Structures are given as C-alpha cells and as structure tokens.
Amino acid sequence: MGQAIEVHGLVKQYPGLTAVDHIDFQVASGSVFAFLGPNGAGKTTTTEILEGLRNRTEGDVRVLDLDPWKEGRRLHRKIGVIPQDFRFFEKINPREAIEYYAALFGTDPDPMELLGRVALEDKADSHYDTLSGGQKQKLGLALALTNNPEICFLDEPTTGLDPHARRAIWAVIRRLRSEGRTVFLTTHYLEEAELLADHTAIINHGKIIAAGTPGEIIRRLGRPERLVIEAPPSLGTYLQDQAGIPAEIHDGKVEVPLRAKGDALRVLNAVASSGIPWEGFTTAQDTLEDVFVRLVGQMDDGALKSEAAP
Amino acid sequence: MNGRRLFGDFKVVVLSYRRNPVALFFSLFFPIILIVLFGYILGGSGSVTTPLAVENLDHNSPASQAFLSALNNTTLVQITMVNYPPSEFASQLGDNGYTSGLIIPDGFQANYTNSTPVNVELFTNPQDASGAGISEEAVQGVVTAFNLHAACPTCSPIIGITPKNVGSQVYKEIDYLIPGLIGFTILTSPMFSMVDIAASYRKDGIFRELSLTPLTKAEWLTSRIVWYVLLTFLSAAIMIGAGVALFNAHVELNAGLLPFLVAGPFLFVSIGMLAGTVARTPESAAIIGNIITFPMMFLSGTFFAVSLFPPWLQSVAKILPLYYVIDGMNQVMLFANTTRALTDLAVVMIIAVVFFLLAIRFFTWRDE
Ligand SMILES: Nc1ncnc2c1ncn2[C@@H]1O[C@H](COP(=O)(O)OP(=O)(O)O)[C@@H](O)[C@H]1O
C-alpha cells in the first residue's frame, strides 16, 4: 500500500504568524488519519493546503502524487472535501444538491443510495436551510462522495453535533475506510481519533507534538498502566519506604505503576502486610485524552511561563 | 463550456429563484405594478391642451396675431411658433413629435380686410383622434368668430380651413414608457441579485466549495446570464401585454427587440458580478451596486425620455450603458429605425463583452 498523502517540512506563514511550522507526516492509502489538535492549532490550514485551497510557504506536499496547489484541478476530481463550515444554496434540497454535484463532476450516482449511505434519505426533499447541523454535515459528506473520491478530507465533521449525529458520521467514516478510501480527518475530540483512526498526529501551535497509532502514542507518551488503591496516603509512604515500591498519591488515591506482569501481585502482597485498611483497587491506563491534555497542557504552561517571565 | 455542467448549474439557479418569493415578486410582479402605476399617472394627466405648432407666413401681421391670440385664449391648444420650410411642414411636424399644426398663409391680413376668401391650413393626425378633435374645435371656433366679426351674416365666410393630414405615427407617453420600463427591469433585476450573490457566496464559502468542482467561472456566469435572459423575456412580455391591454399602448413587435433582451441581461449580469467581486463584503457590495444602478435607473430614459433632458444631462445619459439598451428598444419598438438600433446594439454588445471578460478575470472562487 502506497502513501496517499506525503508531507515534508510543511510551513505556512500568515502575516505575523506561523500557523504551520515544519510538519512531516504520511497517510497510507486506505487508512484513516486523524489530525488532532485544539482550536487554532493549524488543522484547517494544513487541510486546505492538502486540498489545494491554499498555497504553502515552504515544504513538499504530495497528494495522490500530485502537487495540490499546482495540479489542483486534476486533484479535485479525485478527492472529496467537507470544509469546516459547510454551507450550501439555501433553497436546494439534498437530492438536487447531489444531482448538481454529479452534473459538475460528470458522474452518475444514485442520489437516494448516496443519501442512504449517510442516513439522510428522509430529508432528501427538505431545503438546505431547514436541515439541522448534523444533517447539513451529512449532506456535505454525501456531496463529497458524488465523485467517488480516493481521499476524503473531513475538517471537524462532528464539531457541535449531538452524540447521536456524531455516531452517524463515525459510521460513515468507518464505511469509507471499508470501501478502501483514505480518510483525512481533523478533530479536537480525542475519542474520535481513538475510535476511528489508524494513525493520529497531534498538532499544537503549528507543530506536531506526537504521532503514531493511538496505541503507540499512549504507550510512548502516556503513563504506564497502574494500580489505583483506595487507601489513606500513609499506605503510599509505607510502600515507598518499607517495600521499595514507587507509589504516588493522585486525587486522594494511591497509584502504583505496573511495569511487569508480576508487579500487581507483589504490590497487593505488600499492601496486605502493611496492615493499613484499604477499600478496593482498580487498574488504570492513560487514554489518548490524558496524553493529549498533558502534552498540550505542558506546552501551554510553558508558553504561559515564558510570557510571564520579565 | 460543458453542457451538462452548465445545465446542472442553471437548474440550481432556476430552483433557487423559483423558491425565493421576493426575487420572483421583483422580477415578475413589480414590472406589472410599474406599468399600471405609470400608465395611470400619465393617463390621468391626459392632454387637456393639445400642442399645436403654428407657422405664421403672414409676417406677424396684426390680423394674424389677433387670430393667434384668440386661438390661445381658447386654452384648448398650446401654441408653439415654428419656422419650417412650408413644403416640409407635415413631415417636420412628425419628426418633432407634433400631431397638430397650423399654417397662416401669406396675405392673411390683406385678404381678410378685403373680404377675399383665405384659408388657414390645419394639419391633424387621424390616429390621434382626441388631439385632432381638440385642435379642430379650437381653430374652427376662432375662424367662426373672425368671420362673424368681419362681415354681414349673409355674406359667405372669408376665412376657411384647409384640413391636412400629418402622416406621422402618434406616440402616447405609455409607448415611450414600455421600452423604458423594460430597460429598468433589465438593469435592476440582475444587478441587485448578482451583486448580492457575488459577495455573499464568497462570505459563506460557497464559491470555495464550487472551486473544488470542475465548474468554470465562465459556466457559472453563463448560466446566470441565460436565466436573466429568460426572465427578461418573461417580464418584457408581461409589460408589453399589460401596456397594450390596459393602456392601448402602441408597440412595434418585431424580432429586433430580441437582441436587446439578450444583450441587456448579459451586460448587467456581468457588471453586477464584477461589482460584487471587487466589493469584499455583502455590505459594501450593496453600496457599490447602488452607486452603479441609481444613476442609470433614472437617467437612461427609463421613466423620462432622455430627449427632454437639458443638453448637459443628455451627455451624462449617453455615458450610461443602459441608455443604449433603452434607446435601441425605442428605435425598434417605436420608430423602426434599424440603423440606429444596430448602432445601439453594437455599443451594448461591446460593453457587455468587456464587462463579461473583466468579471471572469477578476472573479476568483477563493481569496488565495
Ligand atoms: N487566512 C488567515 N489569515 C491569517 N491567519 C489565519 C488565517 N487562517 C487561520 N489563521 C490563523 O492560523 C492559526 C491556525 O488556524 P487554523 O488552521 O484554522 O486552526 P484550526 O483549524 O486547528 O483551528 C490560527 O491562529 C488562526 O487564527
């Protein structure tokens, strides 16, 4: 499987601001790639450069082996795009919208079949201006599919949607992947990346601060799996000092990192022999969200500190 | 140009328009309202006094002057003294828009005082029945009074009337109004909506979305032009129909009208698009649109004939593109003056092509 998207040393400068700052990544054909980052991180800017809507300041970008800026017209026939703020002609209904795009692209999809894929058949005849936010987004998805694209670019497709609508969009994304299409997804919802993506890159202030499969990112940057014991802090001190087990106190609970299989048994034995009363225990693992919040938090703390410095 | 894309885009234009009651009102019902309104305003002020062109060949003799002042006192006619070559009097009347004229012959006073019969020549146009009737009544009244005053009741009358016809076509104001009002809708209906669309589609990102499709700018603009041409055909037919049905307007219906109904919308869709493109926001687009539209709305012969303007204002009118659209339609619909209509058409087409190319040149689907 080749690379659908290749980005090397991409830089985008707006007057007085470097929105994208030397980023590199690749997206394998047929995979779902999630570009994860808080608002203003540079997701839309990057996406629009890949779509050929914006020129880049520096760097190499290949999408389906084309230069998006110079070969945009050719590229646009092969990609489907839902912009972050998808808008359409107010008085046109989804069926007509699909017929319109089909005429523009010279394709012949069955409008109802396409609307069925995004679960919008029941609104086929409702004017765009009467659709809900989620339905508009679904229409955007359906339109992005009228030219049977190899890559779909979805810029925050679920932002502001209710959980039900969000799940419907997720189902479509899974289906796109199962059809062998490449999906480039931006989001600031961690669970979305975790649930859907084969690969994730976390971007903040225009820089990629972590990349890999969600599992890899968690293993590499998250804290290891740990045992969380509901017990007084004195148990932590006991484990540290008497049993030589590294323990921390978090949210009033004692946490012990688990590095090897036998660790849990050893810790529980030590807890039993301490004689300190305890309520129960669970094991915990970082989610992508924990990693994300920590990474972004560290960066922003740093930024705040350096700003505050005299 | 790709037919399927053009047609697909055209369909969206038609559907959007059809579902927009305000737009429909302004392009189809507003013209009727205009015709009815102006028809009644002009009809209401209906000529109580008829313009009468008078040529006095008796060198302003006291008798001829007394005759004219008596004619003036009837208040039925509004006298304008003219000085046409007598042999061309009838045709000059027509060319200058008169339907009634009077010639007082040389030797009027001498004959009158000698009681030798002498005739004044009264030119009327049978098609302008009311104007003809009024001027005949006025002249006849004065002639009778002079005859009574001059001689014994038993004598034969000294002054007689030689009736003559003016061959020219009679125009009512509604006749001028129809081409003017068609011009008005040719201007306003594309201008207002194109300016708005060009700016608001940009703001809403719809142009960005279209930029990701194979639709070309020329196709996009062409489908709008086609739509406004159709709309213009429709509203012109409505206005002509209403003018003829309600006010008995005289309209020369010939194929020469069609090129103007095509070239006009072509021109103003392009200008509107260009204006909306150079304006960055819908608000400033509306302002720019008004600045372009308002002078043309009043000064191009829409509601008032340009020939009634003072000369300097006529020169202003002649730099407005709509002037040539309306003048051309006047030539076609009223005067059947093909040469001048063709010149007007050429002017409109050249300006239209220039603006179309400018609009395509400056219009970008997106900013970067
Ligand atoms: N056209 C533009 N001109 C100047 N600055 C911009 C422009 N578009 C975006 N930015 C800035 O670039 C940064 C990244 O924006 P964006 O790519 O939209 O972020 P995201 O999509 O991750 O929220 C932000 O600080 C934003 O204000």
Ligand SMILES: [Mg+2]
């Ligand atoms: Mg964004």
